[in-house]
Amino acid sequence: xxxxxxxFIGFIIVFLFTVVVLIGGGRVSPAIIISSMLTTTxxxxxxxxxxxxxxxxxxxxGVVNIGIEGMMLAAAFFGWLAAIYMNTxxxxxxxxxxxxxxxxxxxxxGLFALLHAWLSITFKVDQIIGGTVINxxxxxxxxxxxxxxxxxxxxxxxxxxxxxxxxxPSLSKWLAPLCGGPEGCLGLPGMIQGTFLDQxxxxxxxxxxxxxxxxxxxxxxxxxxxxxxGEHPKAADTVGINVYRTRYINVVIGGxxxxxxxxxxxxxxxxxxxxxxxxxxxxxxxAAMIFGNWTPFGAWAAALVFGASQALQINLQFFxxxxxxxxxxxxxxxxxxxxxxxxxMLILTGIIGKTxxxxxxxxxxxx
Amino acid sequence: MSEKPIVLEACGITKKFPGVLANDRIxxxxxxxxxxxxxxxxxxGKSTLMNILYGLYAADSGEIKVNGQTLVLNSPRDAIQHGIxxxxxxxxxxxxxxxTENIMLGAETDHRSQKSNSPLVxxxxxxxxxxxxxxxxxxxxxxxxxxxxxxxxxxxxxxxEIVKALYRKANILILDEPTAVLTPQEADELFxxxxxxxxxxxxxxxxxxKLKEVLTIADRITVMRGGRVVGATTPQESDEHQLASMMVGxxxxxxxxxxAAQPKEDVLVVENLHVRDVRxxxxxxxxxxxxxxxxxLGIAGVQGNGQTELAEALTGLRxxxxxxxxxxxxxxxxxxPRVFTxxxxxxxxxxxxxxxxxxGYSVADNMVLCDYYRPPFxxxxxxxxxxxxxxxxxxxRDFDVxxxxxxxxxxxxSGGNQQKVIVARELSRPVKLVIANQPTRGLDVGSIEYIxxxxxxxxxxxxxxxxxxxxxxxxxxxxxxxxxxxxxxxxTTVDAKSVTREQLGLWMAGVQPEKA
Numbered sequence: 065x066x067x068x069x070x071x072f073i074g075f076i077i078v079f080l081f082t083v084v085v086l087i088g089g090g091r092v093s094p095a096i097i098i099s100s101m102l103t104t105t106x107x108x109x110x111x112x113x114x115x116x117x118x119x120x121x122x123x124x125x126g127v128v129n130i131g132i133e134g135m136m137l138a139a140a141f142f143g144w145l146a147a148i149y150m151n152t153x154x155x156x157x158x159x160x161x162x163x164x165x166x167x168x169x170x171x172x173x174g175l176f177a178l179l180h181a182w183l184s185i186t187f188k189v190d191q192i193i194g195g196t197v198i199n200x201x202x203x204x205x206x207x208x209x210x211x212x213x214x215x216x217x218x219x220x221x222x223x224x225x226x227x228x229x230x231x232x233p234s235l236s237k238w239l240a241p242l243c244g245g246p247e248g249c250l251g252l253p254g255m256i257q258g259t260f261l262d263q264x265x266x267x268x269x270x271x272x273x274x275x276x277x278x279x280x281x282x283x284x285x286x287x288x289x290x291x292x293x294g295e296h297p298k299a300a301d302t303v304g305i306n307v308y309r310t311r312y313i314n315v316v317i318g319g320x321x322x323x324x325x326x327x328x329x330x331x332x333x334x335x336x337x338x339x340x341x342x343x344x345x346x347x348x349x350x351a352a353m354i355f356g357n358w359t360p361f362g363a364w365a366a367a368l369v370f371g372a373s374q375a376l377q378i379n380l381q382f383f384x385x386x387x388x389x390x391x392x393x394x395x396x397x398x399x400x401x402x403x404x405x406x407x408x409m410l411i412l413t414g415i416i417g418k419t420x421x422x423x424x425x426x427x428x429x430x431x
Numbered sequence: 432m433s434e435k436p437i438v439l440e441a442c443g444i445t446k447k448f449p450g451v452l453a454n455d456r457i458x459x460x461x462x463x464x465x466x467x468x469x470x471x472x473x474x475x476g477k478s479t480l481m482n483i484l485y486g487l488y489a490a491d492s493g494e495i496k497v498n499g500q501t502l503v504l505n506s507p508r509d510a511i512q513h514g515i516x517x518x519x520x521x522x523x524x525x526x527x528x529x530x531t532e533n534i535m536l537g538a539e540t541d542h543r544s545q546k547s548n549s550p551l552v553x554x555x556x557x558x559x560x561x562x563x564x565x566x567x568x569x570x571x572x573x574x575x576x577x578x579x580x581x582x583x584x585x586x587x588x589x590x591x592e593i594v595k596a597l598y599r600k601a602n603i604l605i606l607d608e609p610t611a612v613l614t615p616q617e618a619d620e621l622f623x624x625x626x627x628x629x630x631x632x633x634x635x636x637x638x639x640x641k642l643k644e645v646l647t648i649a650d651r652i653t654v655m656r657g658g659r660v661v662g663a664t665t666p667q668e669s670d671e672h673q674l675a676s677m678m679v680g681x682x683x684x685x686x687x688x689x690x691a692a693q694p695k696e697d698v699l700v701v702e703n704l705h706v707r708d709v710r711x712x713x714x715x716x717x718x719x720x721x722x723x724x725x726x727x728l729g730i731a732g733v734q735g736n737g738q739t740e741l742a743e744a745l746t747g748l749r750x751x752x753x754x755x756x757x758x759x760x761x762x763x764x765x766x767x768p769r770v771f772t773x774x775x776x777x778x779x780x781x782x783x784x785x786x787x788x789x790x791g792y793s794v795a796d797n798m799v800l801c802d803y804y805r806p807p808f809x810x811x812x813x814x815x816x817x818x819x820x821x822x823x824x825x826x827x828r829d830f831d832v833x834x835x836x837x838x839x840x841x842x843x844x845s846g847g848n849q850q851k852v853i854v855a856r857e858l859s860r861p862v863k864l865v866i867a868n869q870p871t872r873g874l875d876v877g878s879i880e881y882i883x884x885x886x887x888x889x890x891x892x893x894x895x896x897x898x899x900x901x902x903x904x905x906x907x908x909x910x911x912x913x914x915x916x917x918x919x920x921x922x923t924t925v926d927a928k929s930v931t932r933e934q935l936g937l938w939m940a941g942v943q944p945e946k947a
Contacts, residue, residue: 284551284552284553285549286550286551288532288554291528292525292528292537295526296523296524301487303537303538303595304506304507
């Protein structure tokens with residue numbers, strides 16, 4: 065990641081924030097707007113950050129994974145399903161059920177990734193095809209099971225969607241005993257508290273994982289070997305590194321990260337599942353990975369840009385009444401909603417500088 | 432020599448691949464502190480044997496002993512553990528990593544007294560780079576541990592490979608065709624390093640098909656052919672001729688036999704040519720020369736001095752900034768390649784796999800790449816398969832291409848046979864000029880001999896030949912006149928008979944010739 069790229073990202077984020085402040089500024093104090101924007105930005109960037117990390121682990125090891133979208137979707141469904149089963153059938157407490165749901169989501173992502181690894185590493189299937197298989201499979205399986213279990217006659221839950229166990233609590237709830245009341249926390253200013261402490265566990269985990277992924281990739285033996293396998297597998301082989309094993313493990317790690325991103329959708333963001341609810345986030349993650357030049361911090365920064373543009377859309381709805389007449393077109397949410405996708409296309413055209421993928425990215429290794 | 436203990440011994444190694452017996456009961460041994468050369472043509476089974484010794488392949492039968500102890504080598508890791516290191520022909524280095532990272536890869540904690548098995552162990556770059564510094568001082572191998580490998584010249588990358596083996600405490604070093612990618616100066620430097628290594632007790636297996644260097648560096652020589660050991664000798668007891676005939680299995684004419692040239696009219700006239708390279712830097716800077724019918728003009732020079740761009744400009748493949756190219760009296764400056772071909776150009780390109788052949792096409796199709804669109808091969812846009820077939824069979828016979836059938840994909844042939852397909856296609860057409868760029872790079876002695884003979888034959892038929900080569904021997908034995916290229920310019924042009932190897936070497940290194 066070069067500084068040019070980081071400053072470009074900084075510029076876009078500041079620009080998006082400024083737009084909201086300018087629009088809402090008449091009626092709401094800028095501090096509140098910025099705090100609200102920050103909170104939303106970090107929250108909605110969560111699945112993108114995790115998705116990008118997922119891509120980084122796979123592609124740094126030399127396996128292209130366009131199946132992240134499908135892995136997220138499947139994990140969102142099975143995580144949610146597990147939580148409901150734990151809560152309604154096995155009568156566990158909502159909290160325990162939700163945590164089991166998160167685990168189930170991670171496991172689902174890992175299993176789908178194992179399928180991808182099996183196809184692309186063992187059978188050397190074209191990795192784009194392998195990823196597409198995962199995406200189609202996930203849409204089909206989740207759509208089918210969702211209908212079979214929850215809707216219509218003869219469905220397992222008899223046509224009523226059971227009550228979901230709710231959502232994971234935010235960090236400030238956990239820290240409540242420490243904070244001595246919900247209003248003041250360790251004497252931190254409200255804005256910090258709002259932005260960071262009101263985040264939920266998956267969002268916090270995503271940020272922690274960015275730092276962990278960076279350390280693992282660039283400062284540990286595993287990371288050195290992973291990158292070697294993605295750059296020049298034959299060279300890695302000649303110094304005794306098991307290329308296939310290294311790739312398998314990294315793809316599965318990637319799948320588990322995508323699984324955690326899936327948990328964000330149904331266990332942390334909203335307490336329900338809808339078919340196709342990941343809505344292209346997996347692909348935007350890949351754009352963030354590319355824009356971040358396959359580095360965790362870079363990808364995180366790129367994910368925040370996408371997060372900010374989505375936060376813009378969400379926050380404009382809050383300040384809808386405050387939008388001055390000359391900005392009236394912004395009232396149509398879909399115009400602003402286009403922003404992340406337009407940004408994706410812009411980034412992929414390479415106008416903000418070229419990025420370099422790992423040299424052996426997407427190439428099956430023949431001994 | 433013979434008092435030194437044997438450090439490595441291979442007995443009765445046999446290895447079959449589908450359809451080929453790559454190694455047939457090979458016996459080979461290596462004594463401490465010696466250079467044992469393994470000589471053989473491409474496909475003789477040298478690399479297979481070394482890959483077995485390095486644990487990359489498993490032998491079907493036979494045994495390997497290191498320091499008298501019989502070993503089973505299942506992976507390179509086992510070989511490394513027993514002190515065997517290998518420098519592959521195509522370097523096994525990761526271009527985006529630093530020297531230190533490349534060296535520590537796979538042996539990240541080997542420098543510690545307590546090795547760690549945790550995959551998440553922290554990399555200790557500082558200590559390893561200090562070790563690299565120590566090793567490079569100790570063995571006289573100059574490398575900068577913090578440099579990015581991709582930025583280093585090949586000669587230095589090779590040193591990194593050697594340090595990589597030494598860091599793993601290798602005392603047996605296998606060098607696979609180590610000079611193939613080096614300039615003559617870099618090769619001399621490598622020989623100095625090898626002598627320093629052996630002086631410190633390292634034993635070296637030196638794989639090569641180049642006779643001269645084997646005679647220079649080896650203490651003992653083992654010759655392989657067709658998967659078998661066909662002879663063992665020493666440099667004192669043997670010479671180039673004897674080695675060559677052992678290697679090929681018949682008498683080989685090493686020097687090209689040719690009559691004096693009978694040059695006639697100018698065929699290629701190049702005037703004040705300026706060409707830019709892919710990075711948009713000026714690679715050819717004002718080159719002028721002529722090639723006459725019935726002569727061979729050799730262009731000598733260390734690779735990367737503008738020869739590639741010159742050849743591309745002269746074949747219509749690269750834009751000419753300024754200057755003119757005339758072929759057979761027609762001005763062809765910046766005309767498309769097909770016009771060159773139709774005017775009478777035969778081009779043997781530098782990279783035969785990328786620019787000479789369509790690897791996925793059959794041999795028969797590759798043989799009509801220049802002519803497919805016109806009769807007799809293409810009639811009103813339809814390929815005449817029977818004519819293609821006839822043409823291919825005739826060329827395969829005439830040019831001795833070893834292929835199972837005309838319909839085998841060109842990519843499946845050996846390097847020498849691929850080159851023969853190109854030579855057959857280009858030289859079988861009625862041409863006035865042949866541009867041959869590195870025509871024998873990476874080929875075995877037999878194929879080199881054949882292609883040299885064909886080139887001289889073209890000359891004797893009155894064709895003009897422009898030969899571009901980084902191999903001084905090739906330039907000196909084939910050319911009638913020699914032009915030396917340095918830094919995008921032609922330093923001087925001389926009569927081939929009146930110049931010495933040393934003199935050419937100096938000009939190639941940029942020393943200005945005295946004005947006569």
